[in-house]
Structures are given as structure tokens and as C-alpha cells.
Amino acid sequence: WGSGDAGQLGTGKASSTCTPAPIQAPPVGSAWESLAAGEYHSMGVSDTGSLMSWGLNSCGQLGLGDHERRLSPTCVQGLMGNKTAKVACGASFTIVVARSGLVFSWGDNSASQLGQGDSEERVSPTPVVSLRGVTVESIACGGKHVACIDSTGKLWTWGGNEGGCLGLGDAQRRAAPAPVPSSAELGLQQAVCGYSHTVLVSKFEASQVQSRAFFLHGLVHMDDPIENQFCLYPWGQESRYYPLSVLRAFIDKHGVPLSPLPVIVIDPPNDERLSQVLQRLQAIAVQCPTVPERVRALALAVYYEMGGAHAALNEVSAKHMALLVERQGLQNGAVPIGSIRVGDSRVRAALFKLACDRLGVPCSLVRGAVPDVDVSSGFFDLSLCSSDPGYANNHHWNIVKLEGDECFMVDTVGLPTDLRAVENSANLLQQLGDADRNAP
Numbered sequence: 001w002g003s004g005d006a007g008q009l010g011t012g013k014a015s016s017t018c019t020p021a022p023i024q025a026p027p028v029g030s031a032w033e034s035l036a037a038g039e040y041h042s043m044g045v046s047d048t049g050s051l052m053s054w055g056l057n058s059c060g061q062l063g064l065g066d067h068e069r070r071l072s073p074t075c076v077q078g079l080m081g082n083k084t085a086k087v088a089c090g091a092s093f094t095i096v097v098a099r100s101g102l103v104f105s106w107g108d109n110s111a112s113q114l115g116q117g118d119s120e121e122r123v124s125p126t127p128v129v130s131l132r133g134v135t136v137e138s139i140a141c142g143g144k145h146v147a148c149i150d151s152t153g154k155l156w157t158w159g160g161n162e163g164g165c166l167g168l169g170d171a172q173r174r175a176a177p178a179p180v181p182s183s184a185e186l187g188l189q190q191a192v193c194g195y196s197h198t199v200l201v202s203k204f205e206a207s208q209v210q211s212r213a214f215f216l217h218g219l220v221h222m223d224d225p226i227e228n229q230f231c232l233y234p235w236g237q238e239s240r241y242y243p244l245s246v247l248r249a250f251i252d253k254h255g256v257p258l259s260p261l262p263v264i265v266i267d268p269p270n271d272e273r274l275s276q277v278l279q280r281l282q283a284i285a286v287q288c289p290t291v292p293e294r295v296r297a298l299a300l301a302v303y304y305e306m307g308g309a310h311a312a313l314n315e316v317s318a319k320h321m322a323l324l325v326e327r328q329g330l331q332n333g334a335v336p337i338g339s340i341r342v343g344d345s346r347v348r349a350a351l352f353k354l355a356c357d358r359l360g361v362p363c364s365l366v367r368g369a370v371p372d373v374d375v376s377s378g379f380f381d382l383s384l385c386s387s388d389p390g391y392a393n394n395h396h397w398n399i400v401k402l403e404g405d406e407c408f409m410v411d412t413v414g415l416p417t418d419l420r421a422v423e424n425s426a427n428l429l430q431q432l433g434d435a436d437r438n439a440p
Contacts, residue, residue: 006040007071008055014071024072026052038089038141044073049083049099051076059092060123061107067123078124079104090141090159091195096125097136103128103148111144112175113159119175130176131156142193147200148177149191155183155200162196220353220365247334262321262335264347266354274338277305281355291402292419295361299416302352306343306412313385313413317344345385348412349396362401367394385413 001009004016010023023044026032030046037043041055041062052073053062060067063076082098089095093107093114104125105114112119115128135151144160147167156177157166164171167180187203244267250256268274284301285294310316320342321335328339340347349365356363385391398410399422408419 006056007069008037008040008042010042010044010054010071010073012072014069026050026073027075034087036087036089036094038094039091039143041089041092041094043087043089043094045084045087049085051079051084051087051096053094056092059108059121061089061092061094063094063106063123063125065124076125080125086136086139088139088141088146090146091143093141093144095139095141095146097139097148101135103131103134103136103139105146108144111160112173113141113144113146115146115158115175115177117176128177134177138188138190140191140193140198142198143195145193145196145198146177147191147193147198149188153184153186153188155180155186155188155191157198160196165193165196165198167198251334256333259333261318262325262330262333264321264340264350265334265336266350267336268354271336271338274336277338277351278355278358281305282358285355285359291361292408294359295356295400295402295408295410296416296419298355298359298361299352299410299412299419302348302355302412303416306348306351307341309413309415310342312387313342314344314391315386317342317347345396345411345413349398352398352410352412356398356400364399365396366399367396 001017001020004011005014007014009017009021011017011021012024023032026044026046027048027050030048030050032044033047034045035042038055038061041053041057044052046052051063053064053076054070054073055062057064057067057069062070062074063078064070064074065078079096079098082100082102082104084096085099086097087094090113091108093105093109095114096104098104103115105116105128106122106125107114109116109119109121114122114126115130116122116126117130131148134156136148137151139146139148142159142165144162145157145165146159147155147157149155155167156179157168158174158177159166161168161171161173166174166178167183168174168178186200188200189203190201192199192201244265247263247265265271266274268278281298281301285298288294288297307317317340321340324330324335324339325333337343337347337351343351353363353365385395395413398412399407400410400419401407407422409422410416410419
């Protein structure tokens with residue numbers, strides 16, 4: 001039902017209807033298995049693999065070798081004997097994945113959305129040669145772009161790139177399928193396209209995908225809360241966030257955690273002392289009349305909650321957590337963050353962000369330096385943490401955004417008696433956002 005002026009309803013009439021109307025049945029002995037619709041044309045696949053098309057055909061989008069519209073389903077004969085497995089429609093073009101694995105395209109090609117390496121229109125099914133040997137599991141069409149996922153989980157995109165909808169880091173169109181870098185690591189299962197945007201479904205939890213940005217850039221963005229279900233794996237001086245379910249699944253399967261070092265678990269609903277700490281931090285902060293004063297008080301409170309200043313803090317904290325594992329009988333090496341009394345920069349920065357998330361204060365968790373921000377100017381006393389000259393690249397700290405997008409750096413390793421304003425905060429916020437968006 002709906003608009004049918006071009007015959008796209010498949011009822012045999014070029015007219016619209018406000019109520020559901022039956023479409024002509026597919027060939028005798030078969031039934032409809034799947035359907036797809038473009039702007040003014042429609043496609044249907046039968047359970048025997050036959051492909052039918054109807055509606056507007058101004059660009060050859062019906063794949064029938066001409067430009068004449070069809071008012072009822074008409075069999076597409078040009079697939080070279082290939083049965084259809086999947087079909088997707090763009091505004092005025094069509095993409096088919098055959099059961100043989102071949103990919104065909106036809107119709108409008110003004111933005112190179114057919115993936116044929118040119119911008120010439122096709123009125124009959126034409127193989128997408130550059131995808132030979134690629135097993136396509138999921139395919140979707142936007143107005144003038146295409147996204148597909150292969151059997152390895154890799155995302156391929158091509159066609160128009162308005163607004164960067166191809167996910168390739170720029171706005172330039174692609175005339176042939178291009179693999180999206182690092183997409184195979186995201187466990188992609190489905191791609192869905194709007195007219196000029198793309199949405200993906202991953203088998204991972206949101207926090208697990210987010211952890212990749214942290215591992216590559218040392219960043220947990222202001223828009224990403226770490227309120228629940230996180231754990232922090234240390235490797236040497238580096239860290240990586242995972243959803244708690246990954247920790248539990250690995251332990252269930254192998255009997256040991258991913259890291260030989262203690263794993264810090266962030267799980268407020270099941271960590272009574274952490275809930276008490278967060279309540280105490282919040283009670284201290286809300287007594288302050290202004291947001292900057294609340295943030296300063298929060299930083300001081302986290303500093304004291306995590307043991308204040310210590311020489312060689314990393315080593316002291318590591319010994320403390322090892323004792324916790326031993327005394328509490330934590331055979332899986334998972335240490336609740338609420339039980340930690342002497343925390344290194346990783347633990348303190350995570351606790352500070354967790355508290356800020358609770359208060360609604362935008363806060364990023366950063367590892368190392370952000371472009372154009374000098375963290376070696378004495379504001380952070382890194383000698384408190386480690387004598388390793390390369391430690392500065394692994395130090396954890398926070399950036400908070402206050403009124404008017406003004407940003408301040410917060411470090412809870414040294415006594416945070418004051419907040420340090422970031423020059424050109426707007427530029428820093430853009431850098432943080434770019435780093436987060438550009439992470440594979």
C-alpha cells in the first residue's frame with residue numbers, strides 16, 4: 001500500500017492505495033521469500049531463487065534490459081542462470097547476491113553505486129567483478145551507496161559518500177567496493193543503510209567496541225559512561241577495557257583470566273564498597289556551590305580514597321592488588337575496584353570518571369598525551385608513578401568539560417589542589433571527538 005503511481009505496488013495498476021493490496025504471486029510452485037523496495041521500484045525473491053521486479057524503470061533499475069515500467073512482478077532473466085539469494089534496492093538501482101556467490105548490480109550509476117568502476121548506467125544484471133571470491137553475507141543499499149559484510153566480517157562500501165556514509169574517513173565516492181579498515185575486528189553481523197548514512201550491528205557489546213578506541217588512542221570519550229559492567233586489563237604499563245561478560249566467558253572456558261596480572265573489575269551493582277565510595281564522593285561534591293568546585297572536590301576525594309601520594313606508585317599499587325588477590329582468595333585474579341585502597345593512575349582515572357558520570361559532568365579518560373596538549377610541563381608529577389622514562393605515554397588522567405565547553409585537565413595522582421584550564425578547549429573537544437570517531 002501507499003504511493004503506486006509508478007506501479008511499484010505490483011498490483012497491476014498505476015495507482016495508490018491506503019489499504020493493503022495483494023501483490024501478484026510469483027511463478028507457479030513457489031512463494032515469496034524476501035522483498036526489497038527502492039524509491040519507486042520493488043524486487044521480490046521466490047523460495048526457488050527466481051527474481052521478480054516491478055515499478056519505475058527510468059534508469060533500468062528493474063534489470064529487464066529496457067526502461068519501461070512494469071505494473072506487476074516480472075521475472076528478471078539476465079542473471080546467467082544464477083538463483084538469487086539476497087536482493088537490496090537503492091533509490092534507483094538494485095544489487096543482488098546470487099546463491100553461487102556472484103554479486104550483480106544494475107540501474108542508476110550516477111554516483112558509481114553499482115561498483116563497476118565507472119558511472120555508466122546498466123539496464124541488465126552485471127557482475128561486480130571486484131567482489132569475485134568474496135562471500136557476501138549481508139548487503140544493504142542507501143540512496144546512492146552500498147554496504148556489504150563478507151564471511152570474515154569485513155565491511156565493504158562503495159558509491160556516493162555524502163557525509164562520509166562509506167565509513168572510509170573521507171567524503172570521496174568509490175567506484176568499486178572498498179574494504180573499511182579494521183572492520184573485520186568488530187564482529188559485524190548486519191549492515192543497514194539510510195539514504196546517506198550507514199548503521200551496523202555487531203556481535204560485541206557496546207563497551208567492547210568502545211574498548212578498541214581506548215586501546216588505540218587511550219581514550220574513553222565523554223559520551224561513553226563506564227557506569228557498569230567494565231573490567232580493566234593491565235599489560236605492563238598499558239590497559240584495556242573490556243565488558244565484564246568477556247572476562248567471565250574467558251574464565252569459564254579456560255579457568256584463568258586474560259592477563260596474568262590482577263584484573264580490575266568495575267561493577268557497582270555487585271561491588272558494595274564501590275557503591276559506598278561513589279555515594280561518599282557524590283555527597284562531598286554536591287556540597288560545593290559551583291560545578292568547578294565540585295570537580296575539584298571530587299578530584300581531591302578520589303586522591304585520598306586511592307591512598308594519596310606514594311613514591312613508585314605503580315609498584316606499590318601492584319603489590320597491594322597482589323595481596324588482595326591472595327587474602328581474598330580471588331582465584332580468577334579479578335579485583336573489585338571498590339576493594340582497592342592504593343590505586344595507580346589507571347584506577348584513579350577510572351574512579352574519577354565513574355564519579356563524574358554519576359554527577360552528570362562530561363569527563364574523558366585519557367592515556368598519555370592528547371595532540372597539542374603538553375602533559376610534561378610539571379602539572380603531572382609522573383615521578384610519583386614510575387621512573388621509567390617512557391611512562392608518560394601510559395599515564396592515565398582525565399579531561400572534564402564545564403560551562404561554555406571550557407575544558408580542564410585533572411590528575412588524581414599528585415595532590416589536585418587546582419584544575420588546569422586547557423587552552424583552546426573547543427579545538428581539544430574536536431580532537432577528542434575525531435579520535436573517538438576515527439577509531440576502527
